[in-house]
Amino acid sequence: MVAVLAAGCSAPGPTGAGGAGDGAVTATIGDLDPEPIGPPPTPRLPVTVGSQDGAEVTVTSADRIVAVDQYGTLGETVFALGLGGNLVGRDTATDFPAAAGIPNVTPGGHSLNAEAILALRPSVVLTDSSIGPHAVQEQIRAAGVPVVYFDGERTLDTTTDMIREVGRTLGVPAAGDALAERTQQQIDQALASVPQQQDPPTIAFLYQRGAAISMLGGPGSGADDIIKAVGGMDAGTASGLTAAFTPVTAEALIVAAPDVILMMSGGLESVGGVDGLVQMAGVKQTPAGENRRVIDMDDSVLLSYGPSTGRVIGALSEALYGEQAR
The missing domain is CATH 3.40.50.1980 (Nitrogenase molybdenum iron protein domain)
Incomplete structure (x- = not known):
């Protein structure tokens, strides 16, 4: 069927x-609207993380975050970590009510605009390979902004890993771990409720x-x-x-x-x-x-x-x- x-x-x-x-x-x-895991956490920075594109990136501030991918995953995660007030730029898919007043830097849905992002004076850009063009992300990095790539694959198996990685990147690993644990519990409960079908x-x-x-x-x-x-x-x-x-x-x-x-x-x-x-x-x-x-x-x-x-x-x-x- x-x-x-x-x-x-x-x-x-x-x-x-x-x-x-x-x-x-x-x-x-x-x-x-994503439910924050707790009160806004205080990032402990700087941290150096491995970006999915192979670069080692040092993040010194999470005060002005731009989160952009095709699915809205990164923006949703920033809010759920309790750092929604630090998000200054988003993608089209990050479209829940709490994000409505945040500038959309992908008005076409899939294409980034370097000038629009740099005008927001971001302290860090979170992104992945699902959105581009890649040259734009490199242009932003060349301007001195830390750009961190995450895994572009979207599956149940990658969900909590990405949450933890975003938490570490923004200097809030405890919030990332707690959010990942809550998310996995909710996933497990939902899977258990799915009726078995012959x-x-x-x-x-x-x-x-x-x-x-x-x-x-x-x-x-x-x-x-x-x-x-x-x-x-x-x-x-x-x-x-x-x-x-x-x-x-x-x-x-x-x-x-x-x-x-x-x-x-x-x-x-x-x-x-x-x-x-x-x-x-x-x-x-x-x-x-x-x-x-x-x-x-x-x-x-x-x-x-x-x-x-x-x-x-x-x-x-x-x-x-x-x-x-x-």
Whole structure:
């Protein structure tokens, strides 16, 4: 069975695999703002850390932090460590209410602007390979700003490691350890609540930005791991995709035959909601399209693999299985 979860739906009731019901639903975690692990900690700096790009970087101040990656993971983690008041620049995906007043230095979603970042006078830039161009990060480093790269892979296995690394980089290792422990406990609790299925649903993740950008998630997309976490099978991977994201064709969707579609909320809204989605080529010919079985979730949390990951798994599980997951 294929389940496709689509972010951004506004729908009546939970969709369920295995007979839990048809229709579209928005999976929500309640308050989108990350919950700080405690009062704002006092960074103990300087520290020298190994950056993912191989450089040794010395951080002398965490007073003015810029955190930028494609998923919003780093910005969310800074807030959850209790250092949200020190964040002066963010990415598009760091879009929860508490970050609304912080300048967005990636207005296009994926591209950095060196001048905009340097104008914020950052004391440290946290980033990874998911965003660029790389030359911009190097330009910022050449200007004398410490730039620390983190692992760009987003999986359940890397979530708590990254939290700890961010804590160490900002001189608050105790807060990082505590936040990692809380996050792992929440993940474990959420995984334990996922109903066991004799026939695991196949779930397709569709990344959509209007009619022009339509990508089906595959191995390494980040969506594949969250789909596995809720007891599903990733439709893109099962249908033979080898890349993290592949341009969608009607034929590919029909072959994948998803029962449910998973998307980010902004992506679903960009095609006119569920009504617009089911009119797209290939979608209407899938079980998901026929039954309007779509699950969406806020762009800022769905693939962040940060401190909210446990709540994300729990919300998606309830959206997918309904009362079975309660």
